[in-house]
Amino acid sequence: MLLCRTLAHSPSIPLLRRSRPSRPLSPPLPCPPNFFFKPQSAAASLLLKPRSFPGIRCISSHGHGTIEQGEPETGAFEAGGDDFGSLEEERPVVAAEAGEKLAEQGLWKQMTEIVKFAGPATGLWICGPLMSLIDTAVVGQGSSTELAALGPATVLSDSISYIFMFLSIATSNMVATSLARQDKNEVQHQISILLFVGLTCGFFMLLFTKFFGSWALTGFTGSKNVHLVPAANTYVQIRGLAWPFVLIGWVAQSASLGMKDSWGPLKALAVASAVNGIGDIILCIFMDYGIAGAAWATMVSQVIAAYMMITSLNEKGYNAYAVSVPSIDELMSIIGIAAPAFVTMMSKVAFFSLLTYVATSTGTITVAAHQVVVQLFFMGTVWGEPLCQTAQSFMPELIYGAKRSLEKAGTLLKSLLIIGVILGVILGSIGTVVLQFFPSTFTSDHSVIREVHKVLIPYFIALSVTPPTLSLEGTLLAGRDLKFISASMSGCFVLGSILLLLVSRKGFGLVGCWYALSGFQWARFLLALQRLISPNSILNSEDLSRYKLEKLKTA
Template identity: 40%
Template sequence: MSAHLRLLSAAHLTPAPAPAPAPTSLHRLRLPAPPPSAARLRLLRETRLEESPRFPRAARCRCAGSAVARAGEDGDEAAAAGLWEQVRDIVVFAGPALGLWICGPLMSLIDTMVIGQTSALQLAALAFTGSGNYEIITSANTYAQVVAAFMMMQNLNNKGFRAFSFTIPSGRELLQIFEVAAPVFVTMTSKVAFYALLTYSATSMGAITLAAHQVMINILCMCTVWGEPLSQTAQSFMPELIYGANRNVTKARMLLKSLVIIGAIAGAVLGTVGTLVPWLFPSLFTNDRMVVQQMHTVLAPYFSVLLVTPSVHCLEGTLLAGRDLRYLSQSMGVCFCIGTLLLMSRFASGSQRLISPTGMLYNENFNQVEYIETKAT
């Protein structure tokens, strides 16, 4: 009985066998088509890259490179937009200041045009002040300077400054004023002395050359003042960017770049106009053909001077704003000395020719044959 019960319990605990799978015919099985060779190579390359340990790093490098490239393009576009916006602001700021600089040279140029229509000798006399009206001109200049100074002081007083309060500066304050004013004094003195040296050099070459010099120097002054507002812009905005509370050298470089671009454009325009006017329309200033010929001989260096002058004003204004006055005064002094030596070389060459044994003063047969032929004709 117990053996029979054990057999029954074993039959209940044994699991039922799984049903046999249905027979499948081989002709019903369809295997997928093999991929083409190019696809197999691509899949194999991707598999190898995924298995490689350097795959995540390469992917990150590619993503980072593309992000940097996109950021660089966006930064270039923003920098270009900011540059042209800054150029527009500079033009808006420097435009009204141009009228202050252009008045004096314009009046002098008008005087040259009016007097040049009468006589070349009177045109040459404009370079100096005659003895007949010396007292009148000196008094007029003094009165004009006093009135202008009083008007500026009154304007400063209205702005809140105590312009009419006079105090005696201390020794330390005088030293600071001297440190700032001395290099600027050397710079301005070098410019004025060089122009005066040019005038005296033109005087030694005769009245015709002096008349042509007077016309060209007035046109030059009329064109060069267009760069002064750029210098004032640099002196107004550069100090804060260079050593102010909001110091930003990157913005200072961008401002200098904008100023130089405007100066280059202004120099090209002024050089073209300032050269074409005495070349094509010399009758506006004088009707003397000899004076016109002398004017045309200096057009090439004249154009080069007008081309670079506005950009030079930008650089000088930046040096003044950065208080690099020693370098500015030294460079201007060196330029003045070089110009003086160039002008003095004319004296040396002329004197050497005159005192040489083959010159006209020591050679009895100097141009004697040509003189006889001219006299015979």
């Protein structure tokens, strides 16, 4: 017989039984289950004769695929089966309605709702840079050499992790699309296979840092700064233990955000940041463990954050501990979204890595100053990432959902851009003030502080344009205009790299490096803006075939 299942339960527990269970199969829900037919009349009618329910889609006992029910077997349903349909059917409908309500609101109210979602969502991106910033502040008080070593160390521990942001992009995109279809079982399966991909990538990075970390750092720092490698390698080896937890945590976080829930990341941010801060104070200041103590504190806090994200996803009725090996077709589907996203993230990571490499080649004082500025820069940019996530969570329903509306999608993008511009100016101003008047928070070396003060103008120019850029790029990702965004980012990387090498060869130092970064950021903004306002953009064209979008099934 066919068994209707809900993901709020273990896959081995059927919802329709031949005998009434002695206790409820699931905890009470905040709203009543969405029955396919009236429960008070269903049991009586089933006692009289078998009936067919052509509208019911059931999950086969083999696992995932859906089977349209035709004529049921005699005796397939008997009295006493009081659980009908999916107990979690309500949740995908609520998620879809949230996007529709947001799109129908006025501009000011829409901006307010975006802030309510994007504010807590900041926890997804702010956690890592905040931990690195805390490490920078604590380590910089003790040793300028260890502070300089944090530069190449954080490239391997933090910057390189953005290569795997394709997992987050693929997860939120696929989850949001499945919720637009109101297919909860598909969401669970996608989460399971993406968790497997994340776990596999995490163990790969753990082994890479274990066996090749020192080699990578030696090649990165160059012959002039070989003395930084031992301290940097200590940091990298300790942080490397958390790689599997970091990546499965990203999948769980992105799934929650794809469901338009941003409170899980906020809780993770609060707890993980507190653990990291307390750990840094105890291990670095009181116990004098230096860069190693900072690494241990950050690693433990990342593990805690991942656990909280998994717990948050489980509370929504999904099983975040279920890991499935993807089939070839499923893997190719993931690659179809992840490959362009990977190229995009790789271009960003490669450019920032090259930026640090050029700064490192100029000496210990310069790279120490660059470490202070770039960590504060990353701390600022992550506040714009929730705008990108908002676009990925709410745009799919408006661009290619069951109730498609390009006009509402354009209004939503306008709101995101306004918020992005305001946020960019605020972040740039705050960061500039901190670097100008409070650099001693990060280092007590006056030579380093003098270098920091030289880059205030390009720092502001680069940071202020980042939030609106992320709003535009998030819309391109939501519309799956992946070829363009990967090609444009690759072009920005090539031109930016050439500019960086010219700056280095001409001896413009750290100031030249940061002006090159400003050009890189503005090029991203202008290219994305031009694409979205063009007649052929995903917001202006009725032809979805170019973006390989399947026609969504209505509920």
